[in-house]
């Protein structure tokens with residue numbers, strides 16, 4: 001038999017979503033036999049790292065869910081049919097809504113690294129239930145950056161590493177974590193070109209740091225001092241871009257920032273950060289002298305002490321040096337769905353925590369539940385996420401999930417969170433339905449890919465679009481009478497359908513919020529792209545908001561015409577399409593503050609800077625019981641959050657070693673490969689030690705994505721340490737509540753034997 005053809009899809013293991021081509025084969029032709037980068041994908045252009053070659057472990061995991069499950073009184077699960085499951089879930093959630101208000105129903109997730117269409121369909125379910133509060137992983141990593149960016153620029157930015165002459169990575173290891181297109185190609189090009197400079201700020205000598213021209217091996221948790229020193233040197237040595245600031249910033253802001261930075265004690269800050277002042281000065285001069293600076297901050301600082309201050313200082317670095325709006329610098333992308341929003345609106349009902357970008361801080365979720373406050377959450381829907389594993393303090397989160405009246409989990413696998421649910425609803429895998437992500441941040445040509453369904457789901461699981469459609473129907477929010485006219489219109493062609501949609505749905509306050517489900521139920525689409533229906537709404541919004549960018553990509557005309565053309569291209573472009581073409585000259589015009597100027601001076605964060613600067617020469621306060629700092633959750637070659645659960649997918653670091661320095665190993669009498677016990681204020685775990693020169697003294701690292709239970713024979717086996725058994729919810733940023741996963745006080749001991 002000839003080999004099956006390679007079919008286009010995308011990788012679902014990190015937010016790059018590189019285009020892939022896969023060949024199906026094996027039993028029932030349901031295995032991913034060969035996987036390679038897709039050269040036709042407009043962003044990744046054939047690139048893929050080592051991880052997607054193991055994607056079959058996702059598609060054919062032994063813990064895949066095959067039927068809806070209902071918890072019995074004794075905690076075990078019984079299989080139930082879909083009709084029972086949908087009926088009972090709808091009835092229980094409706095009861096919570098009727099007794100306590102829809103606000104008591106909390107929604108968590110909506111998609112991981114590869115699957116964002118479920119979140120779009122879930123908006124219908126949330127609206128049908130009147131659910132108001134929600135969160136996702138973004139509220140324990142990016143909300144600080146988003147909030148600061150929103151206040152300074154009215155928008156988030158990304159950067160163009162392909163064309164920069166100076167690249168700056170702050171608490172980020174893109175060699176393994178990627179997050180920029182074709183990361184390793186770009187990093188190697190930077191490293192080998194003598195005219196370009198790669199700068200890495202990381203306590204560990206990471207794979208990226210190995211390639212760097214300058215590695216600032218900052219002491220863990222002291223980036224605020226390092227960044228303050230760099231900025232103060234820029235001011236002291238007059239390396240700021242005055243022309244840029246005169247044109248785009250408010251003079252009073254510039255003056256306030258300059259004055260604040262003049263008060264920073266540079267020598268003390270460098271000493272506190274553990275970096276030689278001469279090296280910091282050299283770095284500041286490179287940054288200040290860059291023709292084009294591209295920079296990226298990530299979890300090393302965003303999940304660490306002073307995270308929001310560091311995000312602010314990073315924005316100041318970019319803007320004081322004028323690195324916004326020209327090739328090789330920062331840009332404001334054209335987005336399809338505003339997932340990276342920093343708008344602060346409202347507070348969480350119990351704790352009063354700020355809601356940024358619509359998300360309740362992950363670290364307060366347990367506090368919002370474990371209370372007798374009348375507005376506590378009573379039910380939770382979890383979709384495409386594993387919060388019992390991924391949120392700080394797993395023990396407390398488990399307790400919170402158990403305290404809820406109803407927990408519904410929609411997932412492909414029996415996860416740590418699903419085990420605590422009242423109802424588990426099995427989802428079709430990302431190869432068994434059409435899927436997409438809204439991590440579309442490229443520039444000047446921005447890319448979107450609707451991946452086709454490559455194989456039908458086995459009997460049992462359903463695509464989330466279908467699950468949400470059934471739920472809203474069971475809740476009575478969409479009836480046959482609502483959808484029948486659209487079905488009729490569809491028979492007359494796309495224009496009649498669009499007209500009916502505008503007249504009957506978009507403008508109807510009851511049906512408007514149900515649009516995703518109505519589109520799914522009525523838009524005639526081929527089976528392999530059926531779940532793409534909601535994209536018609538997405539395309540319509542994009543056409544109304546970003547007409548010129550879409551037109552340059554070939555989607556012109558009236559907004560409706562543009563939307564229809566874009567939607568057709570999305571549905572037909574199996575390897576991804578360019579949906580927006582931008583121009584660098586437009587970027588500064590996208591600054592969306594009220595007066596369209598950069599608001600450099602944020603008083604609360606300047607006060608925080610002043611307090612931090614004052615504290616520069618104070619000694620580090622370490623609890624003698626926990627003298628070391630654990631970074632809980634490092635990205636490595638074979639980690640991918642909890643998307644791949646079968647431990648056999650890893651070709652190295654099978655157990656997820658705990659990394660420590662030679663100095664600490666010697667002091668503690670620990671040899672490479674020995675078992676050690678790591679203890680924090682919240683828990684204790686056993687791991688295998690990896691003694692390495694890449695770690696600095698006092699710093700420990702454990703990988704993320706470990707500690708998952710996976711079936712082995714009649715039993716299940718847990719491999720490695722679940723990082724959040726060791727973290728606490730209280731250690732969090734005081735502005736936006738993001739956790740300090742990278743700064744967990746810890747102690748280490750050798751285990752006998």
Ligand SMILES: Nc1nc2c(c(=O)[nH]1)N[C@H]1C(S)=C(S)[C@@H](COP(=O)(O)OP(=O)(O)OC[C@H]3O[C@@H](n4cnc5c(=O)[nH]c(N)nc54)[C@H](O)[C@@H]3O)O[C@H]1N2
Nearest residue numbers: 014171172173177201220221298299300634635639640641
């Ligand atoms: N292989 C792989 N890639 C992934 C993922 C994955 O699970 N596996 N997950 C994806 C996701 S969801 C995300 S959010 C990104 C995250 O991507 P990254 O943020 O790059 O990932 P991490 O390895 O968690 O943290 C980055 C670095 O922070 C450093 N660090 C620790 N403490 C400090 C400190 O005090 N200061 C500074 N400056 N640095 C510090 C660590 O040494 C580490 O090298 O990765 C994405 N890519």
Ligand SMILES: Nc1nc2c(c(=O)[nH]1)N[C@H]1C(S)=C(S)[C@@H](COP(=O)(O)OP(=O)(O)OC[C@H]3O[C@@H](n4cnc5c(=O)[nH]c(N)nc54)[C@H](O)[C@@H]3O)O[C@H]1N2
Nearest residue numbers: 112137384385386390410411412427632633641642723741
């Ligand atoms: N201590 C510590 N904790 C961390 C981190 C850390 O560095 N340290 N990193 C944090 C970060 S940055 C992130 S992004 C989070 C990630 O944590 P989460 O947001 O919880 O996401 P994942 O672990 O990726 O879990 C994704 C879930 O989606 C399921 N899934 C896969 N495909 C589908 C599908 O098609 N449909 C449905 N319904 N489900 C599907 C998978 O089985 C899995 O259960 O973890 C965070 N937690």
Ligand code: SF4
Nearest residue numbers: 011013014017018049
């Ligand atoms: S870089 Fe990310 S999306 Fe691309 S192949 Fe690797 S894990 Fe997959």
Ligand SMILES: [Mo]
Nearest residue numbers: 137138141641
């Ligand atoms: Mo993440």
